[in-house]
Amino acid sequence: MMGGLDNVEKIMIGALVVFVASMLLLAGLGIYASWYAGTHPDYGMETVKTGDVTWVCLTDHGKTIGCDTVEEYK
Structure with a gap:
């Protein structure tokens, strides 16, 4: 060839x-x-209990954006 x-x-x-x-x-x-x-965003939520107050925190990629108190319903 x-x-x-x-x-x-x-x-x-x-x-x-x-x-x-x-x-x-x-x-x-x-x-x-x-x-x-x-x-x-990769939003998530987590709850934290401090004493008799329950907080719910909004997260984005593992960083906490903000928290607020919540009332528990029974």
Whole structure:
């Protein structure tokens, strides 16, 4: 064969292209995931009892945003 690529070289080039494309895709998904987590809230609530007062606290990504007292219904 003169100057052409044989089948092994074609397969290796194809595998390299697929590998590079998949790494770019995974890197793009990682960037998207970190952007999403940083810009979208992850709200939660927790209750804390101090003596006879019950507090409910709103959290966002694990940080307390604010707390307020609540009355317990029986």
